[in-house]
Amino acid sequence: MEDGEKSTELSDGKYSTASPDINDLCSCINTKISYIKKSLQLRKIDQEPSLKTVLGKIAHEMFLLTNILNKLELEFHHQERQQSQLKELQESIERDYQEAQHLGENMPIHLPRAIPNSTVSLTVEQCKDVEAARGKKPAKDPKSIKEASFITAEEFENVPAYMRGRLSYNQVNAVIQEINKAVVSKYKIMRQSSKAMSSAIRNLYFRFQEEETKDTKGEFFIVEADIEEFTQLKADKRFHSILTILRHCKRVREIRGSCLVRYAVC
Structure with a gap:
């Protein structure tokens, strides 16, 4: 055999010499014939x-x-x-x-201070009333807001020991101060013109009106929600213990109704 040729076995068992390209061509043709046979078989599968x-x-x-x-x-x-x-x-x-x-990195130095919840803006007419009331005694001013007076040391000493517990004289008067703060803030809102109210103040005003009853007519009272709205106090066990002392000393009294406890200033 010459170089570049190889022996190939034919179908009849004989050998012949052929180039590699011819062998690849024969292999490709045989593969396609096999695919055609399989396709013809699959065509008759449904029969x-x-x-x-x-x-x-x-x-x-x-x-x-x-x-x-x-x-x-x-x-x-x-x-x-x-x-x-x-x-x-x-x-x-x-x-x-x-x-x-x-904004945080470029905050102006001259920004106005934030107004706390307990601070309520007054109308011009109410400011005039406040100025006029300065020279008058609160008892003679029909527009003055009633506030509870502080407890004296003698009154505190006369409070039963089981009521006082570990509470101090200063702690009780500090709560009176916060209660007065809440009362003043509430009734300043009640005396505002509706046109001068913001949305948040108007919501408070409507709540105040809903809490009024025939028993509260002419009274200055607050509820626990006002304590938390206008002061830093919490209506917890300690707060209620001090309220017991204030009721005993006739600084506040309770007005109940509609599942709500109102604390009126005496």
């Missing part, structure tokens, strides 16, 4: 009774698979939309954070 059941199952599984693929496609688009929305939300939060950080 064989033994294979009809298998073919039906395959068709059913293909149908189920198609439905699953459709659902996966819908879920993919849904997740894609959610991802886009989350990305927009993230960008919005980052912008807000950067703006807040910028």
Whole structure:
């Protein structure tokens, strides 16, 4: 044999010499012939009774698979939309954070001080009333807001020991001061013009009106919500213990009704 040739066994058992390119061509043709034979066999599969059941199952599984693929496609688009929305939300939060950080780093030195909840703005007419009331005694001024007087040391000593407990004279008078603060803040709001009220003050005003009853007419009273709104006190066990002392010393009295306890200034 010459170089570049090799022996190839033919179908009849004989050998012949051929180049590698011819062998590859023959292999490719044989493969295509095999595919054609298989295609011809599959064309007749539905004509064989033994294979009809298998073919039906395959068709059913293909149908189920198609439905699953459709659902996966819908879920993919849904997740894609959610991802886009989350990305927009993230960008919005980052912008807000950067703006807040910028404001924090560039805060003006001359900003006005925040007005605490207990401070209530007065109208011009009420300011005139306050100025006029300075030269008058509170008892003679019909527009004055009644406040509880402080407990004297002698009164405190006469309070039963079980009421006082570990409370001190200064602690009791400190609560009286906060109660007066809440009373004054409340009734300043009650005397404001509705046009001068902010939304938050107007909501308080409506609550104050709802808490009024025939028994509270002419009284100056507050409720626990006012204590927490206008002062730093908490309506806890200690606070109620001090209220017991104040009732005993006739600084406040309770007016009950509509499932609400009102503390009126005596």
